[in-house]
Amino acid sequence: MCGIVGLYSITDENILNNKLSEALKSLHHRGPDDQGEKRFQINNNVFKLGHKRLSIIDLSQAGKQPMQSQNGRFTIIFNGEIYNYRELRTELELLGHKFITNSDTEVLLIAWVQWRFESLNRFEGMFSFAIFDNKKKELFLARDAFGIKPLFFGIDNEETLFFGSEIPALVKIISKKNNFNYQRAYDYLTWNQYDHGSSTFYKGISQLPRGHYLTINLEKFSFKETDIRPIRWWWPSIKERRDLKFNDAAEQLRELFLKNIRLHLRSDVPVGAALSGGLDSSAVVCAMRILEPDMPIHTFSYIAKGTELDEEKWVDMVNNHVNAIPHKIIVNPEDLSQDLDEMIIAQGEPFMSTSIYAQYRVFKAAKEEGIIVTLDGQGADELLAGYSGFPNYYVNSLIDNQNYASIFSFLNSWSKWPNRGKKKSLLMLGAALTPDYLSTFARKIIGQNPAPNWINKEWLKNKDVSLQFPKKSKKTIDGKGRRLVEHLREILTGDGFGLSALLRHADRNSMHWSIESRVPFLTIEMAEFLLRLPESGRPDAPSPPAPFQYLHPEHPVQDALKCVAEHTIPEECFQDSRLEIYPVLLRTGQSAAYRLDRQKRSFLRRYPGHHRSRIWSDRRISPGFHPWAGWKKSLPSSVQERLQ
DSSP, X not given: OEEEEEXXXXXXXXXXXXHHHHHHHHTGGGOBSEEXXXXXXXXXEEEEEEEEEOOOSOOSGGGOSXXXXXXXXEEEEEEEEETTHHHHHHHHHHTTOOOSOOOHHHHHHHHHHHHGGGGGGGOOEEEEEEEEETTTTEEEEEEOTTOOSOOEEEEETTTXXXXXXXXXXXXXXXXXXXXXXXXXXXXXXXXXXXXXXSBOSBTTOEEOOTTEEEEEETTTOOSOGGGOOOEEOOOOOOOOOOOOOHHHHHHHHHHHHHHHHHHHTOOSSOEEEEOOSSHHHHXXXXXXXXXXXXXXXXEEEEOOTTSTTOOHHHHHHHHHHHTOEEEEEOOOHHHHHHHHHHHHHHHOSOOSOTTHHHHHHHHHHHHHTTOOEEEOOTTXXXXXXXXXXOHHHXXXXXXXXXXXXXXXXXXXXXXXXXXXHHHHHHHHHHHHHSOGGGHHHHHHHTTOOSSOTTSOHHHHHHTTOOOOOOOOOOOOGGGTTOHXXXXXXXXXXXXXXXXXXXXXXXXXXXXXXXXXXXXTTOOHHHHHHHTTSOSSOOTTOSSOOSOOOSOOTTSOTHHHHHHHHTTTSOXXXXXXXXXXXXXXXXXXXTEEEEEEOGGGHHHHHHOTTTTTSOSSOOOOOOOOOOOOTTTGGGSOHHHHHHHO
């Protein structure tokens, strides 16, 4: 994990050196262990690369960056980790390549030399990097599939091309200090939208979209924005596959998950975990113990002491189960007041809620205990249709498939969850049925306003701000009848709002304390597997259809995680007074879901706001149930015994 910065300019080299120095100084928290620079002459212009290093793999000086290929042609600066670097190294050695370090950086560089663009799909990891080809004078920039690691770029006064890991560092470079993006400010203040698309709060600074790369010939570069054209390198297929039975799909998911954890544990420095009490982070911690029976596991948990959001009980269950070394963080309003300014500086851009303070303090605690790497459950909800389950998108799938009879039964079941109700379900239906060309009119009917009273409309229009409702996700050809997974794909790797903001918060909060935060759920292989599972079974099936799936808008991430976590998470986490659940098959094979014990639902009704203030992950359990003949027989014998 590191901080990177690059400058290519026609300006005076002394000025350029000062700007690079200031930018690197601003990135010190991302790489306190080492610093490196490299200079290139391109005609009469100067190109410079800078790097701040947080040593994680190969702690020796051999891993220093910028790093050059053995023939001197290629130079790399890299922020992130390539978790499968050992496997790639073995493959490259068989192709005749020699290595002089034990770093993943050298593997990334040689993989690029060998496979070029194809190498991006081979990397299991998080990354933003720059590779310069000194022979062709060509600069290549790339960002990982999910945008876990940031990368920003821009052009200053049509004389300097710059790129780097953080906006505050790049502000040190640009000449126009007050080049504010009023459109992004409007989107943020009115619609809570940020960290999506390529624009930022600074007009002269853009972010490379996740899953994209850039190739720039510096010899021919004219310092015009039109010369910069990001190209997408990954866009997962959502074509439905029906070749897996439920048990086979569950086993594959479990194998993928354990493989991800195994790779994400690779480190030459101490590794810990962020543990919230939710099933996603609990699954991560328990899988760590399965794979590393003797490894000391430090867990870091925010505890909302004395509130209905207190999850200490479930944190304790997991810690006791794996014999972890727990670290509990309890804060008060005075702590937030003292730390708020520093956290704002750490984020570098506006954010939506002070809920991220819990995460900020978790990483601070990890730093104080000497932990350099943490594993986190981030991304599970986005992969597995957590949160509210995105019901309007599932309804659109039912409409596409002309399965109108299932719409109302589904919404009726969805509405029974706390804090939902019939009104919300009808609004969901209305949103799903409203054509795109009528959406603006419909939003105004229900009282939404693209220009609230507190906004000076005329002033913003003079700033060329477009006052409009947020655009709906674009419908795709392969998304017909698959609108839910289409939306999940958009959240994961498109312009969809949500995950990108959460990943930014985590990156800035962790790197502020020089901590590397890893997210083992977010891998290309896992996403491509999950996004191709059916949204539902055939509604006319008289018995459970062959493939069952985990993606269903009514239930959250726990569906899939229960399959992953069998014999992993302690059973008490599933048989609690709050979360008494049984795995059942929902409706006529539509999905695998959970059934709340009828006597326990009253608990959730007593705490209708429980799920509102999620710090880490969604912890709701689906109440849906629709028995059909013979459903018990399809369940594992151990589950059948519990149901008796």
